[in-house]
Structures are given as structure tokens and as C-alpha cells.
Amino acid sequence: MADDEHSPLESPEGDWWNQTVNRRESIWLGISGAWAVTLFSWMLGWTQFGDQNQTGQTYKISTERFQEKVQAYKDAAGTLEVGGEEYLVPDGNDVFVGSRQWAWDGLPVVLKPGETYKFHLGSYDVQHGFGVRPEGNLSKQISLQIIPGYEWVVEMSFDETGTYHVVCNEFCGVGHRTMHGTFLVQDHDHVETGADQSSDDADQPTGDYGGWFTGDARGAETPNYDGSATDATDQSEVTVDVGSDTENGPYGYGPAALEVSPGTTVHFEWASDGHNVLVESQPDGADWQGVESLESEGYSESVTFEEAGVYKYYCEPHLGMGMKGVVEVV
Amino acid sequence: MFGLSTYEYDDDGFRTCGVTDLRIHKSAEDLVKLFGVTAIVSLAIGGVFALLVAMTRWEVVGLLDPGQFYRFTSLHAWFMILFWMVFMEIAILYVGGPFVLGRKLSLHKLGWAGYGIMAFGGLLAVYSIATYELPNQAPFYTSYVPLPSPAPYFAGAVLFLVGAVVAAVPFFATIWREKRENPSKTLPLITFGAFITAVIALEALAGGITALTPAFLWRIGFIEHLDAAWYRQMFWTIGHGSQQINLLAMITVWYFMTHVVGGAEVASEKVSRFAFVLYLFFINMGAAHHLMSDPGVSAAWRMWNTSYAAYGAVIASMIHAFAIPAGLEAGRRRKGEGGGLFGWLWSAPWKDPGFSATILSIILFGFLGGITGVMMGQMQLNMNWHNTLAVTGHFHATVVTGTTLAFMGLSYYVLRLVFGRNWLGGTLASVQPFLYGGAMGLVSLMLMYLGLLFGVPRRHPTVMDIPGTSFDFSAAEPFFAVFAVAAVLAIVGGALFVLIVVGSLVAGSPFSGGPVVDDDAVAADGAGDADPVHDQSMRGTFTLTLVFFGAFVVLYALNWFLLSQVWHIGP
Numbered sequence: 001m002a003d004d005e006h007s008p009l010e011s012p013e014g015d016w017w018n019q020t021v022n023r024r025e026s027i028w029l030g031i032s033g034a035w036a037v038t039l040f041s042w043m044l045g046w047t048q049f050g051d052q053n054q055t056g057q058t059y060k061i062s063t064e065r066f067q068e069k070v071q072a073y074k075d076a077a078g079t080l081e082v083g084g085e086e087y088l089v090p091d092g093n094d095v096f097v098g099s100r101q102w103a104w105d106g107l108p109v110v111l112k113p114g115e116t117y118k119f120h121l122g123s124y125d126v127q128h129g130f131g132v133r134p135e136g137n138l139s140k141q142i143s144l145q146i147i148p149g150y151e152w153v154v155e156m157s158f159d160e161t162g163t164y165h166v167v168c169n170e171f172c173g174v175g176h177r178t179m180h181g182t183f184l185v186q187d188h189d190h191v192e193t194g195a196d197q198s199s200d201d202a203d204q205p206t207g208d209y210g211g212w213f214t215g216d217a218r219g220a221e222t223p224n225y226d227g228s229a230t231d232a233t234d235q236s237e238v239t240v241d242v243g244s245d246t247e248n249g250p251y252g253y254g255p256a257a258l259e260v261s262p263g264t265t266v267h268f269e270w271a272s273d274g275h276n277v278l279v280e281s282q283p284d285g286a287d288w289q290g291v292e293s294l295e296s297e298g299y300s301e302s303v304t305f306e307e308a309g310v311y312k313y314y315c316e317p318h319l320g321m322g323m324k325g326v327v328e329v330v
Numbered sequence: 331m332f333g334l335s336t337y338e339y340d341d342d343g344f345r346t347c348g349v350t351d352l353r354i355h356k357s358a359e360d361l362v363k364l365f366g367v368t369a370i371v372s373l374a375i376g377g378v379f380a381l382l383v384a385m386t387r388w389e390v391v392g393l394l395d396p397g398q399f400y401r402f403t404s405l406h407a408w409f410m411i412l413f414w415m416v417f418m419e420i421a422i423l424y425v426g427g428p429f430v431l432g433r434k435l436s437l438h439k440l441g442w443a444g445y446g447i448m449a450f451g452g453l454l455a456v457y458s459i460a461t462y463e464l465p466n467q468a469p470f471y472t473s474y475v476p477l478p479s480p481a482p483y484f485a486g487a488v489l490f491l492v493g494a495v496v497a498a499v500p501f502f503a504t505i506w507r508e509k510r511e512n513p514s515k516t517l518p519l520i521t522f523g524a525f526i527t528a529v530i531a532l533e534a535l536a537g538g539i540t541a542l543t544p545a546f547l548w549r550i551g552f553i554e555h556l557d558a559a560w561y562r563q564m565f566w567t568i569g570h571g572s573q574q575i576n577l578l579a580m581i582t583v584w585y586f587m588t589h590v591v592g593g594a595e596v597a598s599e600k601v602s603r604f605a606f607v608l609y610l611f612f613i614n615m616g617a618a619h620h621l622m623s624d625p626g627v628s629a630a631w632r633m634w635n636t637s638y639a640a641y642g643a644v645i646a647s648m649i650h651a652f653a654i655p656a657g658l659e660a661g662r663r664r665k666g667e668g669g670g671l672f673g674w675l676w677s678a679p680w681k682d683p684g685f686s687a688t689i690l691s692i693i694l695f696g697f698l699g700g701i702t703g704v705m706m707g708q709m710q711l712n713m714n715w716h717n718t719l720a721v722t723g724h725f726h727a728t729v730v731t732g733t734t735l736a737f738m739g740l741s742y743y744v745l746r747l748v749f750g751r752n753w754l755g756g757t758l759a760s761v762q763p764f765l766y767g768g769a770m771g772l773v774s775l776m777l778m779y780l781g782l783l784f785g786v787p788r789r790h791p792t793v794m795d796i797p798g799t800s801f802d803f804s805a806a807e808p809f810f811a812v813f814a815v816a817a818v819l820a821i822v823g824g825a826l827f828v829l830i831v832v833g834s835l836v837a838g839s840p841f842s843g844g845p846v847v848d849d850d851a852v853a854a855d856g857a858g859d860a861d862p863v864h865d866q867s868m869r870g871t872f873t874l875t876l877v878f879f880g881a882f883v884v885l886y887a888l889n890w891f892l893l894s895q896v897w898h899i900g901p
Contacts, residue, residue, distance in 0.1 A: 019600065171467075
């Protein structure tokens with residue numbers, strides 16, 4: 001090696017600190033410094049003159065309390081039917097979006113163009129991602145993190161009308177990919193909103209079970225529920241297949257809804273692998289434990305239902321496929 | 331070690347390298363081999379998972395079902411970003427410290443102990459990923475609480491990090507002894523770079539242990555509640571901190587390889603060292619850009635940490651982007667290896683995979699990885715990037731196209747200089763870096779297009795059939811097709827690398843070459859220019875960096891334009 005070589009493998013000799021720096025290298029240093037200042041200034045400036053800043057108040061809140069707030073918001077909201085689908089109409093300019101495994105609570109909602117809404121984003125269970133884009137232009141998209149224990153209030157207003165799609169883009173468990181919601185931006189006539197109009201719920205059609213089989217409740221819509229229960233009130237023993245086929249694969253209870261008389265024994269028989277039966281709600285005085293462990297084909301469990309009322313249950317891993325069921329004792 | 335080396339040591343356990351003139355001790359060299367070979371085996375396994383993951387996201391093939399996709403993507407992450415990277419980085423520390431200083435590895439038994447702990451922890455983590463059952467979920471790389479990852483996973487991850495800390499101790503001990511014996515001697519630039527890398531690594535590892543230990547205690551029920559926002563903040567100390575280790579190790583490798591293979595010299599010791607010191611102070615806070623679209627931290631916090639901190643590091647990276655090619659240009663001009671604007675580049679040993687891998691790594695990292703990293707690190711632009719495939723594209727540009735390619739180049743020289751083996755494959759070896767780098771660059775680009783222009787989310791097995799809705803991302807299909815073909819080519823390029831390395835280790839002829847750039851002979855001819863390095867013309871490098879700067883400004887402006895099209899968000 002030449003004696004005066006400046007090798008990075010050897011200790012530099014002499015007064016290396018005061019050695020001349022090449023003029024072009026000095027110019028590049030200047031460019032780099034100026035560029036860094038530009039980057040910083042532009043980012044700060046955008047908070048003043050830009051229209052897209054994901055800033056807003058954050059509140060610490062328990063997941064249960066946030067869920068209650070979303071429920072109160074939904075109770076106060078009006079409804080509007082557009083193209084056969086029912087949308088919430090917010091009472092005022094606050095819009096609540098609750099994320100849960102694996103559905104968006106509070107959606108779909110209809111919003112007016114040009115109006116400024118306060119989105120309250122929060123979670124009932126794990127972390128989720130609020131990824132939004134209008135249907136017709138996928139490149140206009142943004143994503144905000146949702147963290148359980150925090151309610152984030154971010155203002156948004158929309159000029160472009162149409163359907164906006166919300167997908168979850170933070171991994172949240174096996175049903176992650178099924179977590180989809182929408183909201184609609186469009187002008188509409190005045191809709192009655194406010195706390196009292198929730199009494200409409202009393203008029204809901206029978207066989208709805210409080211919307212249990214729709215995407216509004218926990219998990220996705222149940223594909224194999226056709227709107228009415230299977231009547232087995234004349235039988236003393238009935239079988240429910242766990243993991244029976246639906247259009248989405250072996251993720252259904254067959255039948256999804258069952259009507260029985262008091263004292264009927266229901267045999268839950270596993271028709272495919274990896275399912276359980278968790279009880280969502282049951283009448284006062286009933287003490288059904290469900291089957292918490294994940295069981296495989298061939299397993300069975302028998303339960304005798306005595307207490308009259310609606311028993312709602314679901315499969316924990318496959319809620320995202322709408323694997324939900326009801327036994328109603330009449 | 332392994333009985334695969336062709337070199338002999340003297341009675342003191344030293345030997346002198348015929349290429350670099352370095353005095354190398356067996357205690358350090360054995361561990362370089364152990365960590366290096368482990369890294370390459372991990373790369374091979376991770377490559378198989380890469381194929382499975384890419385062929386799932388290309389839905390025309392749609393290889394894995396969702397559950398398998400989440401599992402295999404997690405495994406792919408562990409074998410690549412943790413095993414391949416971290417094992418290789420420990421090897422680089424042992425090269426940058428004891429090799430360059432001509433010393434034994436102090437406390438070398440801790441190196442072995444660290445390896446054992448890392449291997450045990452790592453295997454525990456991947457075993458728990460491979461076998462977890464509900465209610466546990468796939469941890470991916472982040473294992474965000476409160477989503478339940480398997481408890482042994484957290485334990486394994488903590489052990490892996492502890493092992494890496496233990497393995498770093500012999501490096502620090504070696505530097506300590508060097509400074510005790512030669513207090514007034516400046517460390518060589520490579521050793522200085524490795525030292526800064528190791529300090530930053532310790533900060534990152536400490537942060538990781540701080541995040542993952544409570545997560546483990548929470549998972550086994552000892553702690554009832556862990557704040558998810560706190561976990562995110564602490565996790566990213568290691569989550570991105572480890573990427574800073576990759577960055578610094580890669581830059582150190584760039585200085586090393588351009589010198590050893592290309593005849594580069596140090597353009598300015600002061601400027602290059604200043605840039606490393608900037609990293610030391612600023613780069614770890616740059617990890618804050620993972621929380622740019624988070625509710626858990628205030629806007630002021632986000633602005634502050636992606637401003638003073640990130641831009642201190644951005645300046646440092648821009649300095650290296652000039653200093654390394656300038657060192658190559660000046661060094662080669664001095665040796666008479668090229669006149670004109672780019673003669674020093676045209677005359678370079680492009681057929682040498684060690685050289686081409688290094689240069690491709692510098693170029694592709696800068697254009698694809700560096701620029702995009704700055705863009706997503708701007709608070710508002712981050713809304714466009716967050717959790718889309720564009721993020722995946724960014725880190726495949728940095729960690730894969732940049733760091734992996736640099737480490738591949740280094741590996742070719744580990745074969746020669748540490749194992750004493752010539753590489754097999756001839757032309758195939760010459761082509762390998764171009765195939766891998768080119769294809770991987772295309773993969774990164776496609777992922778970024780998919781994320782930014784179509785908003786395709788990451789961590790989804792499929793986006794063409796979101797259940798229960800007619801909405802899908804089918805407009806993005808052509809980009810997925812290009813992505814998939816490029817991914818297959820890249821995996822072929824990676825497999826070729828593994829085959830060449832393993833083949834050479836077993837059957838390569840003994841390497842007995844001298845210095846790659848024989849500057850004494852050149853100087854004797856009088857062809858070289860005797861002026862000092864800093865007086866050499868750096869106009870070729872200056873032109874290249876101006877092109878880079880132009881691309882930077884244009885891409886930055888385009889991303890802001892894209893964001894400005896979005897509806898009104900915020901006050």
C-alpha cells in the first residue's frame with residue numbers, strides 16, 4: 001500500500017481533524033443542511049397552511065366506556081335507507097367509530113358533503129387500523145392507528161360524494177382480513193335524530209334477535225341465517241352442527257337459529273375442526289357455560305334448555321365469518 | 331472452526347491476511363465464521379418463507395390460507411430481519427474491532443455464550459410461532475399487545491436480545507483494551523463505525539428488553555394490564571432501532587468493501603466521523619416515525635422527534651452518500667484508475683460480486699430506501715404510508731435491497747479472506763448481485779406503488795376478496811403480477827447466492843490472491859496522481875449526488891401532491 005494512503009483500516013496519521021475538506025464535499029454538506037431545514041419547515045408549515053394534519057385531542061378511556069359511548073351515539077342516531085342498506089345518521093357532528101374483532105361498530109353512516117365531522121376513533125379489544133379511501137379513487141387514502149384505551153378525535157370533512165371504504169390495516173387476529181366497513185357521503189333530507197327516537201327499536205321485526213345476525217353486532221353478518229328460526233318446538237332432542245358449511249366455508253352453526261320448547265336437549269355436534277361455543281347472552285337465571293375450548297370433528301356436547309328466552313352464542317375464532325347462533329326457548 | 335478454512339495460524343494464533351495486511355487472531359475468526367454461517371443458513375430458510383408469502387399475495391397463485399399466511403409471514407420476518415441481520419452484524423463487529431485492530435478478541439468466551447443464548451431464544455421464538463394455537467395469534471414482527479402472542483414467544487424474543495447484548499461485550503472489551511494500551515491513537519474509521527454501531531445497538535437492545543419483558547409478564551398473567559401505546563413506543567426502540575443497527579453496519583461495510591475491493595480511501599476523516607457522531611446522537615429518536623399516525627403521542631412530540639432528530643440523521647446519511655463514492659473516486663484517481671468524469675467507475679471491477687453488490691447496495695438503498703424513509707417520516711405524509719404495502723416496500727428497499735446486498739458482498743469476501751476459498755460459479759457469481767439487486771429493487775418499487783397508489787394494506791393474505799363485500803383492490807392486479815415475477819427472480823438470485831457460498835465453502839479452491847487493487851504497481855508506472863486525497867477531483871461523485879438530490883426533491887414533491895388530494899383532515 002502506498003505510504004500516504006488514507007485507509008479506513010488504519011489509524012489516521014497526523015492532524016487529521018484540520019485536514020482540508022474537498023470543496024465539492026463542503027458544498028454537499030451545505031446542500032444537505034439546507035435540505036434538512038427545508039424538510040422540517042415544510043412539515044411545520046403544513047400544519048398552518050395544509051389541509052391534511054392527523055392531529056386532534058386524545059382521551060384515555062377504558063374499552064368498556066368507549067363501547068358505551070358508541071352505543072349511546074348509535075341510540076341517538078337516526079337511520080336512512082339508501083339502496084336497500086340502512087345507514088346511521090349522526091345526531092350532530094360527532095361520529096363514533098368503534099373497532100372490534102372483526103367489525104366496525106357505528107358504521108355504515110351517512111355524512112353530508114362539506115360538513116366538518118369529529119371522528120371519535122377507538123377500540124373495544126386490540127389494536128386496529130382505520131384505513132379509508134373513496135370507492136372510485138384508491139390513491140386518495142389515509143390510515144390512522146387505533147389503540148385500545150385511547151379515544152382519538154380527528155376532524156374530517158368530505159367534498160367528494162360517494163361510498164368510502166374502511167378496512168382494518170393493523171393485524172388484529174385470524175379474522176383481520178374480513179374487517180370491512182363503509183360510510184356514505186351524500187346530501188339527504190332531514191332525518192329525525194335524538195335520544196327518544198331509539199324507542200323505534202321496539203318495533204323491530206321478530207326473528208331479528210337485536211340485530212345479532214347482522215354485521216352491527218359482534219363479528220360479521222351470519223351468512224346461513226335466512227331471517228327465520230328452525231322450529232323444533234315439537235321435539236325433545238335436536239342436533240346443531242358446529243362448523244357446518246356456509247357460502248364462506250365450514251363456519252356456521254346449522255341451523256343458525258333454533259326455536260325449542262322448555263326442557264329440550266340440544267346436541268351440539270362438531271362437523272369440522274377448530275370451533276367453540278361461547279355464550280354471548282342468555283336469559284336471567286340460565287347458566288349455560290358453552291364450550292370454551294376449541295374442539296374438533298366428532299366432539300359433541302349436550303345441553304338441556306329450561307329457562308325461556310333467547311340464548312345467543314358464537315364461535316370465537318370465526319366471528320369474522322359470522323359464525324353465530326341462537327337458541328330461543330319459547 | 332468447521333474445518334473448512336484453508337488458512338494456518340502461527341503459534342500465537344495469529345495470521346496475516348494477504349489482501350488487507352490485517353493481523354487476524356483465531357479467537358475472533360472462529361466466531362466470525364460461526365455467526366456468519368448461521369446468518370447465511372437463516373437467509374436460506376427465510377428465503378423459502380419469502381417464496382410462500384409472495385406466492386400468497388399474488389392471488390393468481392394464492393398459495394396459503396389466511397392462518398398459514400399470518401404464521402409464515404411471521405417466520406419470514408424472524409429468519410430474515412432478526413437471524414440473518416443480527417447474526418451477521420455480530421460478525422461485522424468482530425471484523426471491525428479485533429480484525430482491524432490486529433488484536434485477539436477479548437473475553438471471547440462471552441461471544442460463544444452470547445451465540446448460545448441468541449440461538450436458544452431465537453429457536454424458542456420461532457418454535458412458538460410455528461406451533462401457536464388459538465387463542466394465540468401470529469406475532470408478526472411487532473407482537474402488539476393486547477393481541478395475544480404466545481408467552482414463549484415473548485420469552486424467546488427477550489432471550490435473543492439478551493444474547494445479542496452478551497455477544498457485543500467482547501467487542502467493547504477489545505476496544506477498551508486497545509484504548510488502554512494506545513490512549514493517543516485514533517481508532518481506524520472502520521473500527522470507529524463499528525463502535526458507534528455497537529453503542530446504538532445497545533440502546534436499541536435495552537429498549538427492546540424493556541418492551542418485551544413486561545409483555546411476557548403480562549402474557550403469563552403476572553401483570554394484569556399493559557398500556558398498548560406505551561408498548562408501541564418502547565417496542566419501536568428495538569423495532570426500528572435494530573434497523574439503525576443494520577444501517578450503520580451496512581455503511582461500515584460500504585467503507586470496508588469499497589476500500590478492499592475498489593481501492594477507496596477516506597475522503598475526509600473529519601467529515602465521515604462527524605456523520606457517525608450525528609447518528610449516535612440523533613438516529614435512535616428517528617424511530618418515532620412509527621408513531622406518526624398514533625393517538626398515543628401528541629402532535630408536538632411527533633413533530634419534534636421527526637424533526638431535529640431525524641434530520642440530524644438524514645444529514646449524516648447524505649454525508650455518507652457523498653463520502654463513500656468520493657473516497658472511491660479519489661482513491662482510484664490517485665492510483666491512475668480512471669480519468670474523465672466517470673472513468674473511475676467504468677474501470678472498476680464490476681465482475682467482482684463483492685464490488686458490484688456493494689455499489690448496487692449503495693445506489694438502491696439511497697434512491698429507494700433512503701428517500702422513501704424520509705418521506706414516510708414526515709408526520710402528514712405518514713398518513714399515506716402507514717400500514718400499507720408501501721411500508722413493506724420501504725423496508726424491502728432498505729433492509730433487503732440495501733443491507734442484504736451489502737452483506738452478500740461482504741460474504742463473498744468472508745469466503746476469500748476468512749475461509750480462504752475462491753468462490754465457485756464464475757459468471758454466475760458475477761451476475762448474482764445484479765439479478766438479486768435488480769429484482770429486489772423492482773419488488774420494493776411495486777410494493778410502494780401498491781401501497782401509495784392503491785392503498786393496499788400490508789399483513790393481509792388477500793385483498794381481491796374481502797368477505798361480505800363487493801369492494802376489493804382488483805385495480806392493483808397488474809402491479810401484483812409484476813411484483814410476483816420480480817419476487818421469484820429475487821428469490822432465485824438469493825438461492826444462487828446461498829448455493830455459491832455453500833458450494834465454495836465445501837469445494838472452493840484455496841484463495842491465494844494479493845491485493846485486489848495493486849496500487850504499488852500502478853504507482854511505480856507513474857500513472858497515478860500523487861496529490862493527497864482531498865485534492866483529487868470529486869466531480870463524478872458530485873454529479874451523481876446531484877442526480878440523487880434531484881430525485882429526492884421530485885419524489886418528495888410528488889408525495890405531498892398526492893396527500894394534498896385527500897379530503898380535509900384535522901383542524
